[in-house]
């Protein structure tokens with residue numbers, strides 16, 4: 001059994017069947033890519049995993065526990081962190097503060113009323129955040145206002161914030177969307193490094209086949225809300241159904 | 254290829270200075286905050302002098318604000334605004350019903366004075382506690398919504414409280430007449446009053462109305478016990494707010510304002526954080542309400558009217574929402590205008606413009622008149638609009654800009670005297 005089990009999940013938006021009977025099992029410690037054309041239901045599927053949406057039917061379980069009906073912060077505390085399609089960071093806070101918040105969440109849980117001590121006097125939290133920023137190669141930006149960084153840096157920061165929580169499962173929603181080639185390559189290297197150095201499972205949604213084939217151990221192809229095939233990258237490359245449904249338009253990469 | 258460049262970049266990156274930047278702290282405050290705190294202490298303690306710059310009997314004497322009643326209002330509404338700012342300035346949740354907590358605090362305080370003692374300590378402590386419990390209920394319900402719906406819910410609660418206090422709850426609130434301590438009240442902790450004496454608020458015997466005047470030349474300075482009690486409470490409240498701003502809790506509140514989605518997907522629940530901020534700011538309001546009755550032992554329902562809730566919003570935005578000192582400045586400015594500007598009348602204007610030829614004198618009086626006396630709200634409105642449009646950071650931003658101009662001036666001088674190599 002995988003770390004994440006999705007069974008028979010359906011989700012409708014009015015008349016639109018966004019997800020139709022999705023079954024998906026993500027094994028521990030792999031990088032699992034979910035690909036498919038725009039509107040295939042990839043983001044909707046992620047939303048069902050993190051508590052942003054509740055599936056109409058079906059079950060989602062993480063490490064054997066159901067996540068359905070739990071609120072996003074509870075699911076996160078179970079060990080699932082998510083990077084969004086457009087970077088979601090605390091724009092009005094400094095880069096260092098951005099990084100400290102997940103550290104506090106990891107240490108103190110979903111709420112702690114610590115209203116008197118100075119935040120910068122929490123040396124262990126500051127050091128952990130600074131260390132994480134170093135690892136993300138952005139230690140020199142720690143005093144910047146997060147909103148003033150480039151998109152690539154914001155994405156990097158967001159990934160770092162997720163890693164600071166030491167999640168078992170990291171969900172990435174098109175981490176290279178809208179990025180320049182160089183930034184994309186940097187992101188690929190960063191993710192490779194994360195994959196190699198950490199005890200972590202990665203589920204990545206990606207449009208860019210170059211990214212997918214550089215990272216994925218397994219690939220699920222989603223089309224019109226339903227998984228078409230699931231296989232290794234090598235087999236997916238040659239799969240006629242996939243070429244037809246998806247790669248046909250993107251095989252240039 | 255890319256791998257290599259990446260690794261190279263990593264190794265070349267300067268090792269981030271993890272050297273402790275914990276500069277020496279006094280009272281748990283960093284040097285900048287300590288300076289601010291020190292300044293506020295000096296200003297509040299010296300207020301009777303600073304607010305009375307004009308000699309008695311001079312034409313400008315009417316601009317003196319150093320009399321006890323007004324000085325008390327400065328610090329008490331300062332507390333109210335400091336607390337409001339913890340909610341609004343940090344989390345961005347705009348409550349339109351905070352006067353309800355002020356009012357509840359006042360009623361609770363008066364009841365302590367009726368039942369227990371005229372000593373202000375129980376009155377103030379119970380005001381804070383009761384307002385806190387009330388804020389917990391109102392906040393728990395209102396915080397189910399955010400944005401404008403949250404504001405409307407708080408407004409609805411406050412107006413309901415006002416109506417209840419005004420009519421249905423008359424046995425508890427005194428309805429239209431309001432409440433004040435009576436000679437016949439039980440006051441179980443106090444001894445019997447002397448014949449003919451009326452109950453007076455005191456701090457272990459020191460009456461809030463007590464004080465002395467000091468004549469220096471033409472200047473008259475008034476020192477009032479009540480003001481100093483309220484001022485000390487305000488300093489404690491201000492100190493606590495600095496600590497809250499700098500704490501992990503304060504950082505989480507700013508994170509709530511910045512991006513709630515990211516916060517919940519980072520394993521933190523925004524609700525208890527905002528609720529805690531709401532209750533704390535409600536307790537500050539209750540504290541202000543308790544102090545109001547400690548200084549002037551009476552309360553009526555109008556204290557909870559929506560205009561009173563709106564006033565604290567104006568104070569906070571005018572001074573600078575989210576800044577430490579801004580709300581206090583805003584409260585001071587509004588209370589000053591309310592009490593000083595509103596007292597200027599036509600006769601005084603005629604005196605001012607007396608030096609002009611008659612026609613011009615009348616013209617000037619007619620031009621200025623709408624902005625003073627009862628028209629002070631008009632002036633406030635204009636100032637408020639100007640601040641919001643040109644200084645979105647409030648008076649504090651204005652102060653920073655002026656300070657910045659001076660600094661740049663100095664730097665320019667410095668570069669002139671020591672030419673660059």
Ligand SMILES: Nc1ncnc2c1ncn2[C@@H]1O[C@H](COP(=O)(O)OP(=O)(O)O)[C@@H](O)[C@H]1O
Pocket residue numbers: 013016018036037038039040041042043044045
């Ligand atoms: N909240 C929503 N309300 C209505 N329709 C939605 C919503 N979210 C997604 N959809 C629709 O569901 C389909 C799948 O969307 P999405 O999961 O975002 O696709 P992908 O991420 O694969 O591009 C699309 O047709 C989209 O318009």
Ligand SMILES: [Mg+2]
Pocket residue numbers: 042043044085
């Ligand atoms: Mg998508």
